Amino acid sequence: MSKLRSAPTLEDVARMAGVSTATVSRCLNSPDRVVKATRQRVLSAVDTLGYTPNFAAQVMAAKRTFTIGAIIPTMENAIFARGLQAFQEELHQRGYTLLVSSSAYKPDLEEEQIRTLVARGADGLLLIGHDRDPKIYEYLDRRKIPVLVAWSYLPDAQVPSIGFDNRAAMFELTNRVIGLGHKRIGMISGISAGNDRARLRVEGVRDAVAQNELAVSDLRIIETPYEIENGAAAFSNLMSKGTRPTAVLCGNDVLAVGAIRRAQEMGLRVPQDVSITGFDDIELARIATPALTTVHVPHRDMGRKAALELVGMVEKTADGTALRLPTTIVERQSLGRPAKP
Amino acid sequence: MSKLRSAPTLEDVARMAGVSTATVSRCLNSPDRVVKATRQRVLSAVDTLGYTPNFAAQVMAAKRTFTIGAIIPTMENAIFARGLQAFQEELHQRGYTLLVSSSAYKPDLEEEQIRTLVARGADGLLLIGHDRDPKIYEYLDRRKIPVLVAWSYLPDAQVPSIGFDNRAAMFELTNRVIGLGHKRIGMISGISAGNDRARLRVEGVRDAVAQNELAVSDLRIIETPYEIENGAAAFSNLMSKGTRPTAVLCGNDVLAVGAIRRAQEMGLRVPQDVSITGFDDIELARIATPALTTVHVPHRDMGRKAALELVGMVEKTADGTALRLPTTIVERQSLGRPAKP
Numbered sequence: 001m002s003k004l005r006s007a008p009t010l011e012d013v014a015r016m017a018g019v020s021t022a023t024v025s026r027c028l029n030s031p032d033r034v035v036k037a038t039r040q041r042v043l044s045a046v047d048t049l050g051y052t053p054n055f056a057a058q059v060m061a062a063k064r065t066f067t068i069g070a071i072i073p074t075m076e077n078a079i080f081a082r083g084l085q086a087f088q089e090e091l092h093q094r095g096y097t098l099l100v101s102s103s104a105y106k107p108d109l110e111e112e113q114i115r116t117l118v119a120r121g122a123d124g125l126l127l128i129g130h131d132r133d134p135k136i137y138e139y140l141d142r143r144k145i146p147v148l149v150a151w152s153y154l155p156d157a158q159v160p161s162i163g164f165d166n167r168a169a170m171f172e173l174t175n176r177v178i179g180l181g182h183k184r185i186g187m188i189s190g191i192s193a194g195n196d197r198a199r200l201r202v203e204g205v206r207d208a209v210a211q212n213e214l215a216v217s218d219l220r221i222i223e224t225p226y227e228i229e230n231g232a233a234a235f236s237n238l239m240s241k242g243t244r245p246t247a248v249l250c251g252n253d254v255l256a257v258g259a260i261r262r263a264q265e266m267g268l269r270v271p272q273d274v275s276i277t278g279f280d281d282i283e284l285a286r287i288a289t290p291a292l293t294t295v296h297v298p299h300r301d302m303g304r305k306a307a308l309e310l311v312g313m314v315e316k317t318a319d320g321t322a323l324r325l326p327t328t329i330v331e332r333q334s335l336g337r338p339a340k341p
Numbered sequence: 342m343s344k345l346r347s348a349p350t351l352e353d354v355a356r357m358a359g360v361s362t363a364t365v366s367r368c369l370n371s372p373d374r375v376v377k378a379t380r381q382r383v384l385s386a387v388d389t390l391g392y393t394p395n396f397a398a399q400v401m402a403a404k405r406t407f408t409i410g411a412i413i414p415t416m417e418n419a420i421f422a423r424g425l426q427a428f429q430e431e432l433h434q435r436g437y438t439l440l441v442s443s444s445a446y447k448p449d450l451e452e453e454q455i456r457t458l459v460a461r462g463a464d465g466l467l468l469i470g471h472d473r474d475p476k477i478y479e480y481l482d483r484r485k486i487p488v489l490v491a492w493s494y495l496p497d498a499q500v501p502s503i504g505f506d507n508r509a510a511m512f513e514l515t516n517r518v519i520g521l522g523h524k525r526i527g528m529i530s531g532i533s534a535g536n537d538r539a540r541l542r543v544e545g546v547r548d549a550v551a552q553n554e555l556a557v558s559d560l561r562i563i564e565t566p567y568e569i570e571n572g573a574a575a576f577s578n579l580m581s582k583g584t585r586p587t588a589v590l591c592g593n594d595v596l597a598v599g600a601i602r603r604a605q606e607m608g609l610r611v612p613q614d615v616s617i618t619g620f621d622d623i624e625l626a627r628i629a630t631p632a633l634t635t636v637h638v639p640h641r642d643m644g645r646k647a648a649l650e651l652v653g654m655v656e657k658t659a660d661g662t663a664l665r666l667p668t669t670i671v672e673r674q675s676l677g678r679p680a681k682p
Contacts, residue, residue, distance in 0.1 A: 033456045035449055067457055075425060075441075077624060081416040088443065092450070097457040099440040100416075102429065108376055109433070115374045116408055116438040120461040228624065257628055283418060283569065287598060289630040 008049040016045040022066055022095025033066075066096050068310060069117030070126040073105045073195075074226070077254045079282055080128065083150065086303030087126065094311045096123070105225070107194055111136055118143055124314040126150060126306060130157045131196045146313035146320065150306045151297075152197050153324040160313075160320035162306045166197045169295045169327040170204025170249070173277060176329060177247045178212045180337045182275065185209060186238040186245030187221040188231055188255045198223075201251050201279060220245065224255070231258020232265075239266065239274075246274060246338035253278035253285045256292055260334065271336030281330055290333035298325050349390040357386040363407055363436025374407075407437050409651060410458030411467040414446045414536075415567070418595045420623055421469065424491065427644030428467065435652050437464070446566065448535055452477055459484055465655040467491055467647060471498045472537045487654035487661065491647045492638075493538050494665040501654075501661035503647045507538045510636045510668040511545025511590070514618060517670060518588045519553045521678045523616065526550060527579040527586030528562040529572055529596045539564075542592050542620060561586065565596070572599020573606075580607065580615075587615060587679035594619035594626045597633055601675065612677035622671055631674035639666050 014021045019038060027034050027042040034042070045051075068091055072080040088098040099117065103110035110127075114136060117125060124146040137158050140147050149161035177185065187205050190198035202221060209219050222237055224230040231250060235258065238245060250256035256278035263270050270276055270290055278285050278294035285292035302325055312318025355362045360379060368375050368383040375383070386392075409432055413421040429439040440463065442454035451468075455477060458466060465487040478499050481488050490502040518526065528546050531539035543562060550560045563578055565571040572591060576599065579586060591597035597619035604611050611617050611631055619626050619635035626633035643666055653659025 030460065033453070033460050035452055065461070067461060069440075075416060075422040076419055078417055078419040078422070081419070084416060085443070085445070088445075097442070097454055099410075099442060099457070099461070101438070101440060102426070104426070104429075111376055112374070113438055116440070119371065119374050120406070120408060120440070228628075261628075284625075284628060287569075287602075287625060287628055 008051045010051075012049055013042065013045045013051050016049060017042045020093070020095040025064075026066055026095065064123050064314070065121040067099060067120070067122050068096050068124050068126065068307075068314075069099050069101070069114075069120075069122035071101045071103055071110055071113050071117070072128055073103055075102045077226070077228075077282065077284065079226070079252065079254065079280060080151075082282070083297075083299035083303035083306075086300040087150075087307045088303075090304045090307035091311065094307070096311060105191070105195070107132060114140070118145055124148070124310045126310060127159075128152075129196045130154050130159070130161065131194050131199075134158075146310060148306055148310045148313065148320060150302055152200070153322060154196070155322045155324075157322075160309070160322045162302060162309055162323045162325070164297060164302070164325050164327045166200035167204040167207070170201040170279065171207045172204075172327075173279075173295055173329055174205045174208035174249060175212070177249065177275065177277065177335065178208060178214065180275075180335070182245075182247040182338050183214055184218045184243055184245045184247075185214070185220075186248040187219065187251070188234040188238070188248060188259060189221055189223045189251040190226045190255070191223050198251055205249055218243075226252055226254050228254055228258040228261070231255035232262035233258075235259035235262040236266070239268075244274070247335070248274060248276050250276065250278050253280045253282050253288075253292055253294055256294070256334070257284050257288050260288055260290070260292075270334050273339060275335045275338070277335050285330070285332070288334070293332045293335035294330055296328045296330045298327070301325060349392045351392075353390055354383065354386045354392050357390060358383045361434070361436040366405075367407055367436065405464050405655070406462040408440060408461070408463050409437050409465050409467065409648075409655075410440050410442070410455075410461075410463035412442045412444055412451055412454050412458070413469055414444055416443045418567070418569075418623065418625065420567070420593065420595065420621060421492075423623070424638075424640035424644035424647075427641040428491075428648045429644075431645045431648035432652065435648070437652060446532070446536070448473060455481070459486055465489070465651045467651060468500075469493075470537045471495050471500070471502065472535045472540075475499075487651060489647055489651045489654065489661060491643055493541070494663060495537070496663045496665075498663075501650070501663045503643060503650055503664045503666070505638060505643070505666050505668045507541035508545040508548070511542040511620065512548045513545075513668075514620075514636055514670055515546045515549035515590060516553070518590065518616065518618065518676065519549060519555065521616075521676070523586075523588040523679050524555055525559045525584060525586045525588075526555070526561075527589040528560070528592070529575040529579070529589060529600060530562055530564045530592040531567045531596070532564050539592055546590055559584075559586075567593055567595050569595055569599040569602070572596035573603035574599075576600035576603040577607070580609075585615070588676070589615060589617050591617065591619050594621045594623050594629075594633055594635055597635070597675070598625050598629050601629055601631070601633075611675050614680060616676045616679070618676055626671070626673070629675070634673045634676035635671055637669045637671045639668070642666060
């Protein structure tokens with residue numbers, strides 16, 4: 001033992017008790033919020049080491065609630081579940097508890113939930129995507145609440161983001177589709193107003209159509225909320241008017257699963273008669289028959305890195321650096337060459 | 342106008358502004374938490390009517406945060422999503438905001454989340470199922486936090502519940518399976534320790550096996566966490582040892598989807614070679630091929646009624662009455678008669 005007789009630190013207590021320093025702080029400042037067994041272990045370590053918390057550390061700890069808020073657009077279809085689970089696991093490691101709200105893609109509701117989480121003392125917030133009323137960012141800035149955006153990487157946005165390039169990802173997938181010989185493309189997009197992820201995915205499709213010099217009039221786009229039934233209805237719509245597309249790109253896996261179901265009800269084989277692709281690579285994509293060719297989003301990696309960065313912002317050890325994560329195309333069975341005309 | 346010159350009430354303001362009385366209270370007590378447009382409408386009604394909040398009402402309102410907490414076991418596979426969405430919609434109607442935590446089926450984590458939600462001022466809590474350390478109920482009782490349990494109806498439990506009878510529902514489904522001629526039954530259950538829903542579903546299967554005088558030794562049960570991969574692994578296990586079951590009852594749809602996938606990988610036709618059933622009737626059940634025969638849980642109805650009861654408990658207009666909702670068997674394509682031996 002080289003560290004002879006120096007005063008024991010918070011870190012020493014944490015190490016001896018086998019917990020994070022946040023947990024030690026919490027035991028000392030709000031013992032009520034710590035499970036009994038943990039509290040006893042920490043207090044016994046405090047006792048053994050003769051630790052005396054210093055005043056500055058106490059004040060700092062007391063100002064924190066060790067609560068992080070996240071607002072996701074929906075809990076349905078588990079679109080955000082895997083990323084959020086990883087986010088929570090990493091937060092838990094660092095001694096923070098996650099509280100989640102779901103806004104049903106409604107800006108008013110999201111605003112109310114942001115105000116509630118701030119009023120309830122959240123130390124920091126995770127939000128999905130960038131599009132929202134600027135006065136919300138002003139409000140959070142005034143309150144000095146660290147905010148991180150996930151699921152959409154935009155380096156020049158007002159708040160830092162950890163996510164992926166929705167436009168580039170959809171551009172790459174559309175290029176792949178066009179490369180197989182498809183010329184008449186349909187797209188079933190989510191509602192793009194107030195949703196930068198949806199908007200940028202549409203832009204990605206448009207970019208690829210333009211770059212491959214396809215007729216823009218051959219690109220038909222329908223916007224509809226992200227629900228299976230809506231994907232089915234939009235697919236019917238695309239197939240019933242004018243020349244049928246040979247490939248239908250969907251804004252996410254949920255819409256794609258609806259499109260596949262309707263194709264089968266219409267007696268169309270996927271991908272022999274029509275190709276259908278998704279976006280996100282959630283569980284549904286593998287369960288669909290045929291399994292979906294889709295854009296794989298690094299859900300767990302994104303969730304974990306977002307937690308690390310946001311905790312760093314709360315603890316003032318990180319300044320909120322935007323980070324772009326890669327996406328990949330997962331080839332399964334729903335995309336093929338177009339039928340010979 | 343018969344109500345001449347009587348002092349305007351909170352209700353009058355709410356009516357004129359077209360909002361709930363909770364929203365009026367909130368505007369007066371924490372204006373910061375109300376969206377600007379609503380606040381202006383309420384304040385203009387206060388002004389027009391010349392309303393003066395009475396002191397008692399102010400104190401009452403100030404004691405509330407209009408925040409309800411819910412802790413669900415998982416966000417994955419959207420098992421709880423539809424019920425929770427309905428729960429939130431109904432809360433929103435009544436002026437309350439929902440904050441959700443997900444415990445990953447871990448009792449320690451759930452306890453930490455309960456303490457966090459209470460520390461953050463939740464007016465009431467929704468919990469899933471009854472099984473937990475009695476000291477948690479004591480803690481909530483001491484803090485006078487109204488608690489309602491959903492997804493499991495137990496009339497004699499310590500706290501009121503709005504849910505369904507897991508045991509009776511599984512008993513009914515098992516009877517249906519046995520009625521088709523199945524004698525060798527396998528079951529893939531969730532982990533039953535600390536999970537009354539899982540435990541009672543197993544009991545329901547046992548009840549039906551006993552009542553139909555099948556050999557209990559022909560009932561084989563595997564417990565595994567609710568994940569698709571685990572359902573697949575458990576199915577392999579059931580089919581590889583001893584005499585194969587002709588029907589496999591799964592503790593939920595997620596396990597059943599895993600079992601179907603593995604059956605197909607093993608070259609077994611469902612239901613010609615083996616029948617597989619689920620429980621919950623989430624979206625996955627319809628997307629699976631073949632679509633799952635399963636127990637339909639009234640998710641939306643349960644969520645809505647739980648919100649009404651819990652708000653009533655918070656506002657002291659309801660005393661928390663247990664309510665049993667019916668389940669039904671949904672017949673799709675995954676259950677058939679056993680093959681001739």
